[in-house]
Amino acid sequence: MDIVRAAVIRGIGEKFEIADITLAAPIGQEVLVEVRASGLCHSDITVAQTGMGVSTPIVLGHEIAGVVKAVGPLVTRIKVGDHVVAAALQPCGRCPACLRGNLNACSNPGALDRDPSEAECRLHDDCGCLGQLQGLGGFAEQALIHENQLVAIDKSMPFPQASIIGCAVVTGCGAVFNAARVSPGQSVVIFGCGGVGLNAIQAAKLAGATRIIGVDIQQAKLDLARRFGATDIVDSSQVDAVDAVLGLTDRAGVDHAFVMVGVPAVAETAMAVLGFGGTTYLIGGMAPGAELTLHPSPVESGILPRQQGIRGLWLGSSNFYHDIPLYVDLYLRGQLNLDDLVARTIDLDEINEAYEALEHGAVARSVITFPPRG
Ligand SMILES: [Zn+2]
Ligand SMILES: [Zn+2]
Structure with missing residues (x-):
């Protein structure tokens, strides 16, 4: 169990509230990620303002790059210390669409969530369970994510540029x-x-x-x-x-x-x-x-x-297991410009004003960065 700072949406139409939340220990195929960069995508603020079918309270944030801190006993593709990028898709890995590589057509995305009859919720605070948008919850110092949503990347890749690959670049x-x-x-x-x-x-x-x-x-x-x-x-x-x-x-x-x-x-x-x-x-x-x-x-x-x-x-008809490492490689070779897409880096508690700037036509992305935790 880890207690971390997070930006929580308590109710639709409300602003982000910076609060301490508790993450459960990883079970099964879950991976505990120390978030190092989290991009502010426009669709998070659309969800916060209009709901789009999600229930609150919830931790948003779906452009995540970080370092793996712990893994559940059934994790096979990811290991502690890996640098990872998350994808805003929840491919079950077993349905016909997933087997064809059409991850965004997965017929069973709920398969990656915890079964509430078998396990406590992944995130909670004093008031109860907190949801994660698309199984992620990147506006927090740590995130607990199913391994099917993560890709290990080259460690020379800077985290802010890596984070935006998960949504803006693949799309x-x-x-x-x-x-x-x-x-x-x-x-x-x-x-x-x-x-x-x-x-x-x-x-x-x-x-x-x-x-x-x-x-x-x-x-x-x-x-x-x-x-x-x-x-x-x-x-x-x-x-x-x-x-x-x-x-x-x-x-x-x-x-x-x-x-x-x-x-x-x-x-x-x-x-x-x-x-x-x-x-x-x-x-x-x-x-x-x-x-x-x-x-x-x-x-x-x-x-x-x-x-x-x-x-x-x-999401760019993307098979992100293939595409995310490709875009990392293109960046490292100087063929993809991600530096000019990261307009500025901010602290977690600047999230409300950064989204206001985005609403008023700010150019490119703000990315929240988190220092390494000792
Ligand atoms: Zn997005
Ligand atoms: Zn599937």
Whole structure:
């Protein structure tokens, strides 16, 4: 049992409260991770403010890098002292989807949770049990996580840069490499140049795309888009994005359009700039009940006759056991820029103000860092 500091959400709509919580000792395939860096993803604050089906109290935080402190008796893939990155997926490892490597389609993600009839909860405080978002709970000095959600990484990898791989990087790079399979010479447009969008931009550059168009309404994000490899930028607060993107592609339209923001009108814009056989990928989550209207592409006749498509993606269609070490390797070789994605590092008790900054359009990620515990 370990007592650690954590940022707890007591009720939906409330702010993070810094509190002492108790972690149970690892059993079965559980791993106790000393968290060294924890990224502030936008979806945590969406959960804190709107609930999205989770119950409180809960410890959020799903972009985690740290050092393994202890392992349960059945753990085989991870050992004490390993540096690990966590993934926001709970693959059971046994269902047909998991066996095919489609981890985000696992049909039995609850299999990794503790059975409340057999064991105490993993996290608790004086008021009772605390939940963990997606089995993680990274906004804390330590986290107790099933080994199926962890990947050991190269120890030369810095923790803040490693932490954001678990969500922002696998989502943005995975969309380009795994789902779209962008190939040399193709054209892409990215709507929304925040953390996920910048990863899609640099992945498209690595994949050999020759026209990479970043679209956003903030000049600071468009400047970053250029630094990450955008060949062209469009400020959609100033110009019509459909006209601008079609103009940049000699009216032919793009091969791939990535929509990082959960706004139906932006998805409709993306459909309108597709070329023959192009696909729109929806990555930013939309509000329940959101509706899309698919207008015929102004490129030519209509949508379906030109073999265009629209597809939702979740966590970059990633097999994170393969992809997380790959992105670590690309970073260490200087081919993936993660340094400019970590805008600043903060202490745990700065979490509320850092999320306020993110809400007000701060660029890239803040990452909580924790000093090593003696
Ligand atoms: Zn995330
Ligand atoms: Zn499964």
